[in-house]
Amino acid sequence: MTSSSASRKAKIQAAAPRGGVRGGSGRGGGGGANRVVVATVVVVVVLAAVVTAVILGSQGKKEATTSGGSNLPKNVAAMGAGIVVNPGAPANVPTLDLYEDFQCPVCARFEEIFGLQIVDMVKANQVKLVAHPLSFLDDNLRNDSSNRAANAAACAADADKFLQYHAATFTGQPKTEGAGYTDAQLQNFATQAGLSGAAMTTWQQCYSAKSHNQWVESVQTQSEKDGVNGTPTVKLNGKAVDLGGLTRDKLAAEVKAATK
Numbered sequence: 001m002t003s004s005s006a007s008r009k010a011k012i013q014a015a016a017p018r019g020g021v022r023g024g025s026g027r028g029g030g031g032g033a034n035r036v037v038v039a040t041v042v043v044v045v046v047l048a049a050v051v052t053a054v055i056l057g058s059q060g061k062k063e064a065t066t067s068g069g070s071n072l073p074k075n076v077a078a079m080g081a082g083i084v085v086n087p088g089a090p091a092n093v094p095t096l097d098l099y100e101d102f103q104c105p106v107c108a109r110f111e112e113i114f115g116l117q118i119v120d121m122v123k124a125n126q127v128k129l130v131a132h133p134l135s136f137l138d139d140n141l142r143n144d145s146s147n148r149a150a151n152a153a154a155c156a157a158d159a160d161k162f163l164q165y166h167a168a169t170f171t172g173q174p175k176t177e178g179a180g181y182t183d184a185q186l187q188n189f190a191t192q193a194g195l196s197g198a199a200m201t202t203w204q205q206c207y208s209a210k211s212h213n214q215w216v217e218s219v220q221t222q223s224e225k226d227g228v229n230g231t232p233t234v235k236l237n238g239k240a241v242d243l244g245g246l247t248r249d250k251l252a253a254e255v256k257a258a259t260k
Contacts, residue, residue: 068213073154079215080222082130083157089128094258096127099223099233102149102169103137105177110232110243111170117248119163127255131162134231135220145180148207150216152186155206156193164193183207 075084082097096118100107121127133150149169156165168189174180190203206212234241237258241251 068210070214071211072215073157073212079218082132083162085129085131085162086122089125092260093127094237094255095130097130097235099132099134099228099231101134101137101146101231103146104231107232108170108173132219132223134223141178143180147216149181151210151212152207154212155203156190159195159199161193161195165189168192
């Protein structure tokens with residue numbers, strides 16, 4: 001195994017809940033070694049200059065499609081709502097809403113810096129994480145990879161593998177924006193996320209049938225209605241987090257301040 005492959009596998013494994021994300025408030029120690037990927041020094045995200053490249057255009061967005069299935073993924077309350085990654089989080093912790101497009105290179109950079117920290121927060125039930133996989137880049141890049149990746153992630157969520165699939169997809173994002181994901185790559189991410197046997201068969205059926213497609217489209221539509229105009233967008237208790245100059249220390253402090 002090459003060093004890059006080992007690093008990718010380690011990051012995906014770090015996203016796996018320890019004893020289930022719903023249980024307890026203790027932290028697992030297995031993710032520590034992977035933090036070298038994002039460095040131990042304070043990292044500043046310079047997003048302001050590049051986020052304009054991924055601005056959502058609600059006026060040019062086509063109407064939500066009715067193709068595919070209308071099944072809601074696990075831990076989704078209604079059409080347009082995000083996936084609650086750890087529904088057992090205590091009532092006193094803040095809600096962290098994360099809006100990303102799997103084809104968005106700035107989102108991949110955000111995940112490189114903050115992904116493991118957010119996973120740790122989820123494992124420790126310090127936040128209630130709600131994921132909103134968007135698909136607006138399909139229009140910009142003239143492909144359907146964002147939609148298919150969001151569908152694939154939703155199918156993984158049914159097996160409680162959303163975080164792992166999320167990590168695998170961003171780690172495997174094509175180096176060239178617009179190259180998109182093949183169906184084979186999206187299935188490989190499911191394998192990397194830990195799906196096998198009957199669970200993989202169920203995922204394949206879900207993905208092939210696009211069982212959650214109407215939900216995927218509804219999330220995009222609802223995000224635009226809610227004023228999300230670029231990715232990544234992060235909200236803490238409904239208030240947008242300023243990503244310009246954000247560091248891991250600042251994010252931790254904002255979460256702590258929002259905890260009741």
